Amino acid sequence: MSEYPKPDAIVDVVLLTLHADTLCVFLARRDREPFKGAWALPGGFIHVVDKDGVEEDEDVEDTARRVLREKVGIVAPYLEQLYTFSGRKRDDRGWTLSVCHFALVPGALLAAPAATGAETALFPVDMLPYDLPFDHEAMIAMAVRRVRGKSSYTSLPLFLLPEEFTLPELQDVYARVLDKEIPTSETKSFRRKILDQGFVEEIPGRMSTPRIGRPAQLYRASSDELSQVRPSAPLARIASAR
Amino acid sequence: MSEYPKPDAIVDVVLLTLHADTLCVFLARRDREPFKGAWALPGGFIHVVDKDGVEEDEDVEDTARRVLREKVGIVAPYLEQLYTFSGRKRDDRGWTLSVCHFALVPGALLAAPAATGAETALFPVDMLPYDLPFDHEAMIAMAVRRVRGKSSYTSLPLFLLPEEFTLPELQDVYARVLDKEIPTSETKSFRRKILDQGFVEEIPGRMSTPRIGRPAQLYRASSDELSQVRPSAPLARIASAR
DNA sequence: GAAATAGTGTCTCTGAGACAATATTTC
DNA sequence: GAAATATTGTCTCAGAGACACTATTTC
Numbered sequence A, B: 001m002s003e004y005p006k007p008d009a010i011v012d013v014v015l016l017t018l019h020a021d022t023l024c025v026f027l028a029r030r031d032r033e034p035f036k037g038a039w040a041l042p043g044g045f046i047h048v049v050d051k052d053g054v055e056e057d058e059d060v061e062d063t064a065r066r067v068l069r070e071k072v073g074i075v076a077p078y079l080e081q082l083y084t085f086s087g088r089k090r091d092d093r094g095w096t097l098s099v100c101h102f103a104l105v106p107g108a109l110l111a112a113p114a115a116t117g118a119e120t121a122l123f124p125v126d127m128l129p130y131d132l133p134f135d136h137e138a139m140i141a142m143a144v145r146r147v148r149g150k151s152s153y154t155s156l157p158l159f160l161l162p163e164e165f166t167l168p169e170l171q172d173v174y175a176r177v178l179d180k181e182i183p184t185s186e187t188k189s190f191r192r193k194i195l196d197q198g199f200v201e202e203i204p205g206r207m208s209t210p211r212i213g214r215p216a217q218l219y220r221a222s223s224d225e226l227s228q229v230r231p232s233a234p235l236a237r238i239a240s241a242r
Numbered sequence C: 001g002a003a004a005t006a007g008t009g010t011c012t013c014t015g016a017g018a019c020a021a022t023a024t025t026t027c
Numbered sequence D: 001g002a003a004a005t006a007t008t009g010t011c012t013c014a015g016a017g018a019c020a021c022t023a024t025t026t027c
Helices: A060-072 A136-151 A156-160 A167-178 A184-197 B060-072 B136-151 B156-160 B167-178 B184-197
Strands: A008-019 A022-029 A043-045 A078-087 A096-105 A120-124 A200-207 A217-221 B008-019 B022-029 B043-045 B078-087 B096-105 B120-124 B200-207 B217-221
Touching: A008 A060, A008 A078, A008 A136, A008 A156, A008 A167, A022 A060, A022 A136, A022 A167, A043 A060, A060 A078, A060 A096, A060 B078, A078 A136, A078 B060, A078 B078, A096 A136, A096 A156, A096 B096, A136 A156, A136 A167, A156 A167, A167 A184, A167 A217, B008 B060, B008 B078, B008 B136, B008 B156, B008 B167, B022 B060, B022 B136, B022 B167, B043 B060, B060 B078, B060 B096, B078 B136, B096 B136, B096 B156, B136 B156, B136 B167, B156 B167, B167 B184, B167 B217
Parallel strands: A008 A096, B008 B096
Antiparallel strands: A008 A022, A008 A043, A022 A120, A078 A096, A200 A217, B008 B022, B008 B043, B022 B120, B078 B096, B200 B217
16 A cells, blocks of 8 residues: 555553552563563554454554453553654664553452463552653653543543542542642532532442441442543633642 | 554644634645545655655654645644544555644645645635545544644644734634634633733734724733643633633 | 541632723724 | 724622531441
């Protein structure tokens, strides 16, 4: 079709989750050269066809889902294309193009060891290993930026929580994701905003069971939130920048 | 490097401008199959090397700049990567991947006929020709969405204006881009926001020279705005959604 | 009852929107 | 002065933040 040589086409995935109250990224040790043995984002070539010549990936999002399935062993509840990193310099082997995606999953989903044999780990996004290969560090930085940006006016952090959660838990997740304390004085305001936007719905009669203290009402994401992140009304930010 | 067949890699550009007070997209008639003769976005293959085997595009943004230079004959003051459209189905010839970009230019820049021989035209974004090839219609829709979204809290529309402009002109551009009347009652509020954010700076002593009515103070984008779109403080939207 | 956590009532204050008033130009 | 357009002064009102107060649990 094209008379020109084509760049190699890759998909990398920045998988984010909340672990020990910290926003973390999933990394695995590379199982091949270059940078064999180094911590890196899960990723892989776009498979127009598989090894037997049978059609495989439908589009790049499909590639991302396959990478998550094969290299992490999960199906992520939220997956979004982030940015395409490209150029002659990013990989010593030549001109490449990586359609970077990011995914959000509840912490519990990653508790089990990865399905693959590779060594994997979660790293706090501000304590990454040195010397990440290629532009993986830039990818992570951009993914975190995007998630923080969107979280300040959408229900995106819901994807980091289990199905049932309390409003104090949700408030904490927003604080962790945005890396910004929400002072107790703003609790009322936070609840007002979340409830007014209709991001969540009360689960009638279901309460948390804390070791101590008053139990909290349990909520779930409202039915339309999980399939589609609804932006709040323009003026109503979830958390202000100060 | 990869043992798999690679997808073809393309860059398409959604070039937006204001023409006759309307947000318009630049289209050119295709000069080759498929869809030869149809209106389409300017675009082209990524050139890892040129016809003589010499290195050409450095990265996809470089490809986009080359497309704008070769097919439109301009250097766009604002260029941003939008989204990568991909898959087996979007082009009958096979699995392709188009790293779509969008560009903003002042209307005057496109007044001269394109440098190339191809027939070109500006179409209002809500009056596109039928049967745009591939997913060009989705690309335009997404670009317009992105520009509208960003314009509501950044100085992005400044790139659609000439170097010197008045605040009433700027207000009109915001209204056109957002496709939303800004009532006269909000003029004060609009000026407050634009001025408070520091998006623009007064050009001392320079006034517009209208045929009739009071002349208006001329402004220019503040020095840092043209190289970098600065988002406004989270709570201060330029124009509310109502 | 004390400690711990959840949840509410209500005041203040900022900033967006409304709109009347004023300013500067051409004819 | 009339028409046209630019620019400002200032009121109102909604909503975010502050914070004291109430509620519900374990020990």
